[in-house]
Amino acid sequence: MLLELTIRNFAIIEELTVSYEEGLTVLTGETGAGKSIIIDAIGLLIGGRGSVDFVRHGSKRAEIEGLFTIDGEAQELDSYLADAGVPIEEGSIILRREITGAGKSICRINGKLTTLAVLRQIGQQLVDIHGQHEHQQLMQTDKHRMFLDRFAEEKLTNSLREYREMFARFQKKRTQLKALSENEQEMAQRLDLIRYQHEEITNADLKPREDEQLAEEKQRLANSEGLYKTVHGSYDALYGEGKGLEWVMTAMNQLEEAAEMDPSLSELKETVTNNYYLLEEASFSMREYYDAIEFDPERLNEIEARLSEISQLKRKYGSSVEEILEYAASIEEELDNLTNKDERLHEWEKELEALAEDLLVEAGNISAIRKQSAAGLEDAIHQQLEDLYMNDTVFQASVKPREPGAMSASALVRQHPFTEYGMDDVEFQVATNKGEPLKPLAKIASGGEISRMILALKSILAKHEGVTSLIFDEVDTGVSGRVAQAIAEKIHRIAEGSQVLCITHLPQVAAMADTHLYISKYGQDGRTVTSVLPLTQEEQTEEIGRMISGVEVTDVTRDHARELLEQASQKK
Template sequence: MLQELSIKNFAIIDALTLSFEAGLTVLTGETGAGKSIIIDAIQLLTGGRGSSEFVRHGENRAEIEGLFLVEDGHPCMDRAREFGIEIEEGMVILRRDISKTGKSVCRINGKLVTISVLREIGSTLIDIHSQHETQELLNETYHLPLLDQYGQSEIETALLDYEKLYKKYEAVYGRLKRMNENDQQLAQRLDLIQFQHEEIQNAGLRLHEDEELAEEKRKLVNFERLFESLNTGYEALAGEQHGLDWLSLAMSHLETAAEVDGELSDILESVQSCFYTLEDMSRSIRSRLDGLEFDPERLNVIEARLNEINQLKRKYGSSIEEILEYGSKIEEEIESIVNRDHHVELLEKELQTVKRDLYLEAKQLSDLRKKWAEKLTKNIHSELKQLYMDKTKFEVRFLAAADDYYEADDIPFRRDGLDQVEFYISTNPGEPLKPLAKTASGGELSRIMLALKTIFSRHQGITSVIFDEVDTGVSGRVAQAIAEKIYRISVHSQVLCITHLPQVAAMADTHLLIMKETEKERTRTKVKPLGQEEKIKEIGRMISGVEMTELTRQHAKELLELAEAIK
């Protein structure tokens, strides 16, 4: 659950810290008080689209931070581990800062993450349902994903298997398409890559050759300094009356001393070892000096070779390894173009095999979807009955399915399969089923989406569900049914609900009043938890709109008593 939310310099909120409880929390208040701004902040905290417009006027950045409590085995645990995020004692802290330039900085448990990672983790913690999402029901492209979400336990695995094979189908199909391009394009391509391949082959590149040449060049360029340094070092060691002579003298005297004092033998041995080591090193230095030879022609050869290698790098890769890899790649392409007919034949056979396997995967996926579509239909009918839509008929209609393409020559495979799904509905007895977008009113859409959310909340394991004014367009007994439905969802998941319905407000376990006030000519949002008497007053305001009469107060009190009885 979302335990605590901190918002600073966000829209008309200067600084606000909210603590939330389990169960149903409702947020009420006058229009424009800032209820939806709080939901906007939560949406941004879980990876929503940010903008500099959210930053409070005159401030440099907006800060949003939320503390979530999760149980072991929660879906966010595995996701967090994938991204190297540690979760201790079941606490997940999301933080997002938005600067006045629009740039976002995101953190999860103190670790910097991208917005996509924040969104991926956040999606397992919060499910925000708004009027906009209700409108998405009118777009049939969302219906298939909703069905897949409902049957996720079986459909997800089948869909992943299908997608894996579909990628192979795309790859083979793409190669075949390229092989069947017109002769002129292929001839031009062949000329180009043959020239490139010949250029790479003629260069006779060796791995790390450029590094070796660069090192050799460095020595030649610094030849004089190298010679002088080695010569001076040699003279310091082996020159007359220099290092080795003095060390030899020291060794001679220590031999005499060791004859007198045996305890000096160890010192003598160390000096002798140093002498012989330095003598060997001086011979090595002499050998290097004798072998040094400045060859200006060799320097020219190296520079020319390095220039040739750099020219190839500009064309074919940033390193010799990449150049050679590119050479191998185009060598295969040359072979495939030269022997095009043979390769086309092989690719056509491979494509037929992949298409056959892909169709079988699509058929299995389609059969599973039909099975879960029947379950979803029954479940939706059950939920709609509780929302006073018991005469409504709902159907998940397959406009196209895998069976429709049995033995078809040209099968229109898509990334999500062969199925095309649309929700159909009839809200009045005797009326035929029609597409949802052409039939349902705003209030009916709200109830259908609420029915879907009720069903999905049992499957998803989401920590918190947020309803942002989903009760638009309903009243009376329907409003009471919606209130009871939202409360039932809160039994399994924490629910935060912005509402204008007194019936929903009465069902709340926690009631927060959102207010707007002006201080020092600046507007800001305040939040006040309500006690019992304050709840009665606020629900009375929601009922009457303006004047609070004794009758309104009594009605509000009865609503609260009814809610307690239902709970």
């Protein structure tokens, strides 16, 4: 649920903080006061498309910040947050979006910088905005499948996931087959190229980490004279007549005599004795080291030549020996495929045909689920439309698979009737009057009918979508009278136990509000300022009266407003 929204330097809004409650909150005000701007700000906050035009004139950046609470049942949202590495603090989440004057977008979740894609992914789990865009979607036939799939989500999710995994394999194999079947000249050129590359890498006979080991050996050889001098000097300082070890031995012998006279010196004697033998062993190791040092200019030249060869290969095939070897392994498979092209083509065609037949089965399962769910959606829509005074309307969700009939597996591969979502075309059809035939929704529905269809769909789908806040931006366009009252009651019913924000010009909807916010604008210091104020009951009566009369609020319109509020109270 959205608890608080803060907007700074966004369009005509200089600074605004609005608190929201559960239930139905309506936003009313004169046209142009900034109602839709607030919804635009929320849309931007949850990942909508940004623009420098949103930045208030004369400001460096626009800022929008929203505080949301989430309940413990939002498991999918918790998963998104965990994947994004965002901690949840006391069941709340803060989204923040900034748009600079240069058009740069900065996104944060609970103070952590994140990408716009992550903000959108999480934001759309929190808020669902419905307005003219949703009307447009309902008028687009290719979006109807999306509405049906939302309704069928619980039954469809597993089948659709399995289908998509198989579809991805099908697409990959189809792409490989197409690449292998391309122009013969291009294939021959590609074969020559990778054959040369493979031979070059193979002939180099690279060993893992060879470059690192050679670099270390080169370092030793290049510094062999200095190493011999310093290590031999260290040995000479310790070993020999009158050197360090001889003096330590003298100290050790003296302490042995002292320990015989005073046993308390035994521990100190042991320490010196142990260190003597350690130093002696170290000196022997030094001698072995400098004895093994080679002054070998020829070997140094060999190493430099080998490192130069590896460096040339790195410029072509990878930044390390391991990457070069990985590249060689990858082109080895391609080389085998191109060398045995005809055989591979035959194998892959068979694999692709088998995948196509499996896809057909999975797509059939999805079609069956959609058809079953379409019947359930139709019943639910009819029930909702009755409440909205569209009793005679017949609604049908038509699911038409791209029927392959007795198509062979090879024909399935060639014609490729599959999409990421299956093989179905879904279209909503309606007959708004008795005796009329069903026709595509996009061709016959009026603005008021579309508004009611959207509201009916949202009433059904709200429980499936799991968002915490719903926003209706003038979804009541084109209706009046008893239909307006039915829409008001429907919106309030959706808001029961959740949060709905609604911009409206209908007094019937405003009367059903649990919270009524009034948006206005005024001039201050030569600039336009927008304000949002919660209305008291008396102020709400005046505002509903203004919505009824349009200009002057009279005693008659006040009485009408009070009557609407009393009726709304009884309905609630």
